[in-house]
Amino acid sequence: MLTLYHCAGARSMRSLWLLHEMGLSFELKELPFSMAGLRTPEYLSISPLGRVPCLVDGEVKVFESGAITQYLCETYPASGLGRGPGDPExxxxxxxxxxxxxxxxxxxxxxxxxxxxxxxxxxxxxxxxxxxxxxxxxxxxxxxxxxxxxxxxxxxxxxxxxxxxxxxxxxxxxxxxxxxxxxxxxxxxxxxxxxxxxxxxxxxxxxxxxxx
Ligand SMILES: N[C@@H](CCC(=O)N[C@@H](CS)C(=O)NCC(=O)O)C(=O)O
The missing domain is CATH 1.20.1050.10 (Glutathione S-transferase Yfyf (Class Pi); Chain A, domain 2)
Structure with a gap:
């Protein structure tokens, strides 16, 4: 199961939008956009700076929205939204x-x-x-x-x-x-x-x- 940590309006909107475009099922955990909401020990163990987005896929934890985009496209290529090595684009x-x-x-x-x-x-x-x-x-x-x-x-x-x-x-x-x-x-x-x-x-x- 994929889990996305997200704050409304933040860069995590990229990952949320992409997950919807890809038609993948996922759990959305929306956090308050505040120090108290983002700097909990639990969240810092997933995202070391306590920022969003962060994606968890089983044992895999990915922070950085660009890395999440690349990870999703490479791990779940069926949507065709990525361009892998060798692709002209x-x-x-x-x-x-x-x-x-x-x-x-x-x-x-x-x-x-x-x-x-x-x-x-x-x-x-x-x-x-x-x-x-x-x-x-x-x-x-x-x-x-x-x-x-x-x-x-x-x-x-x-x-x-x-x-x-x-x-x-x-x-x-x-x-x-x-x-x-x-x-x-x-x-x-x-x-x-x-x-x-x-x-x-x-x-x-x-x-x-x-x-x-
Ligand atoms: N380069 C990172 C930036 C992540 C980032 O700074 N996210 C902001 C929201 S847009 C954040 O979590 N800010 C909370 C804070 O700085 O405490 C990415 O693209 O994921």
Whole structure:
């Protein structure tokens, strides 16, 4: 049985979205997004920094959302959402998988700057800098889609890397209006229309919530 540790709206949404896209059955443990919720001895034994996501598959414990994407695609290949060694799209698949995190660090920094850090300690300079770097990162996706004319990141269509990059755009659009990038807007709309995205974006039902 697969178990995913998740906080609503966090990077674990990538893994939740992918699990739904793959049609795998899993148990969802939703944790409160707080020090108390994430730094319990039980959770730290699974995820050493006490962050989400973390996936447990029998004896296997995987943290890092990119690694979870790769693990799921390689261990449960039937969905066809991965691109393994030897596949002509392997390098592009890996590139976008890791690029997703390059994008997300700017969004995460903005979450800290605009939500978690005490008002008097927030820095307009850091907020400006991170916003500009996030904008550049979104522009790269927009330009890729414009030049290739593709609906998704890979030529052959939707794949797991769209869940990783798609989440980063989902996070980023909370801080930056996307309207200057029409191809990124169309891409985000396409992703949002997917039932699996909608399942991952909604709050977890009570019976799926972890007791800790
Ligand atoms: N690179 C990691 C980042 C994990 C991460 O920082 N997750 C955030 C949520 S988006 C978290 O758990 N934050 C809680 C904390 O830092 O205490 C991944 O992609 O899984």
């Amino acid at each position: 392997r390098v592009d698949w890996l590139k976008w998988l890791h690029y997703a995190e390059t994008m997300a660090v700017h969004g995460a920094s903005l979450v800290q700057q605009k939500v978690f850090i005490a008002r008097e300690e927030r820095s307009p300079a850091v907020q400006n800098f991170e916003s500009r770097r996030l904008a550049k990162a979104i522009e790269v996706v927009d330009q890729h889609l414009a030049v290739t004319g593709q609906d998704y990141l890979l030529e052959t269509g939707f794949s797991a890397v769209d869940t990783n990059v798609g989440y980063s755009i989902h996070l980023g659009q909370g801080f930056i209006a996307l309207d200057r990038w029409p191809h990124a807007v169309a891409y985000y709309d396409r992703l949002r229309a997917r039932p699996a995205f909608q399942l991952a974006a909604r709050p977890a039902p009570m019976e799926n919530q972890a007791s800790s």
